[in-house]
Amino acid sequence: MKTCKDISSLLSDSMDRPLTKRERWAVRLHLLICRHCSRFQKHLHFLHKAAERYYPTENDKHPPS
Amino acid sequence: MLGLPIENKIMDNNQLNNHRTILLRYALLQLHDEAVAEDAVQETLLAALQTGDSFRSESAVRTWLIGILKHKISDHYRAADRHYSLESSHEDEDPNEALEQLIFDGKGHWIGSPSAWKCPDHALEQDEFWRVFEWCQNNLSEQHARAFMLREMVGLETEEICQELAISHSACRVYLHRARLGLRECLEQRWFNAKRK
Numbered sequence: 359m360k361t362c363k364d365i366s367s368l369l370s371d372s373m374d375r376p377l378t379k380r381e382r383w384a385v386r387l388h389l390l391i392c393r394h395c396s397r398f399q400k401h402l403h404f405l406h407k408a409a410e411r412y413y414p415t416e417n418d419k420h421p422p423s
Numbered sequence: 424m425l426g427l428p429i430e431n432k433i434m435d436n437n438q439l440n441n442h443r444t445i446l447l448r449y450a451l452l453q454l455h456d457e458a459v460a461e462d463a464v465q466e467t468l469l470a471a472l473q474t475g476d477s478f479r480s481e482s483a484v485r486t487w488l489i490g491i492l493k494h495k496i497s498d499h500y501r502a503a504d505r506h507y508s509l510e511s512s513h514e515d516e517d518p519n520e521a522l523e524q525l526i527f528d529g530k531g532h533w534i535g536s537p538s539a540w541k542c543p544d545h546a547l548e549q550d551e552f553w554r555v556f557e558w559c560q561n562n563l564s565e566q567h568a569r570a571f572m573l574r575e576m577v578g579l580e581t582e583e584i585c586q587e588l589a590i591s592h593s594a595c596r597v598y599l600h601r602a603r604l605g606l607r608e609c610l611e612q613r614w615f616n617a618k619r620k
């Protein structure tokens with residue numbers, strides 16, 4: 359059985375590479391029963407989105423007056 | 424835009440702009456000064472445009488450009504007479520090994536389980552959030568922060584990050600994961616679960 363620690367690490371990997379079939383199943387199964395890791399997954403996507411916007415938003419902060 | 428003749432075989436205008444954005448993110452996070460970062464990027468692109476080298480792929484160009492930029496950045500630090508090393512610490516020596524022990528217990532369960540974040544997208548519209556985001560990034564260990572930045576902001580592939588940081592693939596994976604764990608934890612405490620007026 360994979361722990362939350364293992365799954366969180368795979369979830370992080372999934373942001374950087376495609377998971378193998380076996381890994382995908384392990385993750386999917388775990389997420390069905392674990393809301394903590396489900397949240398973690400959402401948070402990873404949020405971090406990705408935030409990081410992508412980080413610079414442009416910094417700049418957009420200075421609207422032409 | 425740059426007032427340069429860009430009839431160059433290395434890149435067209437569009438590519439130049441893309442590279443410029445990426446280089447600027449990189450420079451900004453290392454130099455923490457917009458004007459200085461702009462200068463370093465400008466110099467990098469000028470240097471790049473003056474050489475006639477050609478490359479097979481976009482990503483080869485980007486790696487090459489980042490290489491030039493790194494020199495510009497270390498020149499800057501050398502000129503400023505500050506200690507700055509682009510050489511990274513040795514393989515797999517992770518300065519922040521303890522992080523996971525704060526987040527998971529011995530059985531691999533979350534210690535403080537992630538909470539549900541309310542309207543996360545709303546945060547992206549708030550200036551205050553970006554200050555927290557920056558603070559949290561600065562709070563990561565430098566190696567973790569760099570790995571995260573290169574991946575999520577600069578958009579390099581893991582392979583390129585390993586090279587850039589001179590670490591193994593598995594270390595790279597661990598750094599990225601720890602950076603995300605740390606950043607997530609920090610944002611949760613400092614923003615999503617923080618009491619604000």
Ligand SMILES: [Zn+2]
Pocket residue numbers: 361362363365388392393394395396
């Ligand atoms: Zn879990």
